[in-house]
Amino acid sequence: MKQKYTTNAINLKSYDFGEADKIVMMYSKEKGLIKCIAKSSKKPNGKLCGRMDTFVANNLLLTKGKSMDIVSQAEILNSFFRIRQNTEKMFYSMYCVETIKNFGEENDENSNTVYDLLYSVLSKISDSKTIVEIILATIRFQLKIINVFGYAPEFKTCNICKEKIGNNYSKFSFENGGLICINHILKYEKTYKIHPKIKDFLITMQQSDFYIETYYDKLADIKVSKICFDMLKSYLEYCSPKKFNSIKVLETI
Ligand SMILES: [Zn+2]
Incomplete structure (x- = not known):
């Protein structure tokens, strides 16, 4: 049988x-x-x-x-049917699915957690009322999924000298896996300048659940959330074992 x-x-x-x-x-x-x-x-x-x-x-x-x-x-x-009723929901959901296709493995030892994260983000995107809600859900997903796959960015201390970042400006260095002090010079790498409030926002998104409304969920606007999404998207592409394809197609629609 x-x-x-x-x-x-x-x-x-x-x-x-x-x-x-x-x-x-x-x-x-x-x-x-x-x-x-x-x-x-x-x-x-x-x-x-x-x-x-x-x-x-x-x-x-x-x-x-x-x-x-x-x-x-x-x-x-x-069926997350509301995703199909909105092109922005489609775009961000496709992005999450693409991330799982690229990082996921057969017989993945973290399959339980990965499945739950994908289910949660699709559910939250499907139920979102605004574009900011959609992007914030995706940012939470980016930060949590990259943690499961072993590339969690460190935002609290400098990844070079280990000093606390505190209320200072810093830089996001992909090569160093998170923030570094603003005064460290990197020769070949493009870095993103990070305002201390953006650092706090990223830490909150990294730690909070999809359905918990934080101070930043009320405060974040479309500009800030899009900048953070794009930066994390580049970081995930940097860490990914495979190339992201369908997103590039979607971006041109
Ligand atoms: Zn440093």
């Missing part, structure tokens, strides 16, 4: 496979990145119809296959 197992998983990407089937890349709570065959999922009346779309979180029953496992059943946990 073929071995079956269940897991919760979020769809990251799918490819057409033959007339009626799809191959779906997912991030699962138990096994990290997985690729499965979803038979008849392209048929409008098939039992998997709509369940294999990008961003949808399912509870799956999978059957072990020779090269790829087969989706036997899928029960929707959350």
Whole structure:
């Protein structure tokens, strides 16, 4: 008898496979990145119809296959349907999914945490009322996910001399993995000048949960949040084992 197992998983990407089937890349709570065959999922009346779309979180029953496992059943946990109603929600959600595709691994030992972070950010983006809320959720995701993958930026002390940054201006150095004193000279690297309030904002985003409203959630405006998102996006690209592709396409739309 073929071995079956269940897991919760979020769809990251799918490819057409033959007339009626799809191959779906997912991030699962138990096994990290997985690729499965979803038979008849392209048929409008098939039992998997709509369940294999990008961003949808399912509870799956999978059957072990020779090269790829087969989706036997899928029960929707959350379709995050509001993401599809708004291009900005789509953009930031695609970015989060792309991050998981690049950093995630098969049989990831942190799969539980990674799955929960992806689920939380998609949920928060889906429910957001404003663009700032969407970006703040994505910033929290960037900082938390990079921590799981071992590149958490240090914002409290200088990464060169270990002095406290305190209320001084500093620089974000990717090579040094966080902030450094403003007076350290780096020869070849582009750095970002950081106001002490931005440093405090980043520390708060790093530490607070998606659904807890902090002082900065009320204070942050679109300009500040976009600058921080772009800076962290560059940092994640710097740390990533793979190239970010689809975001560049999205940015041109
Ligand atoms: Zn220093």
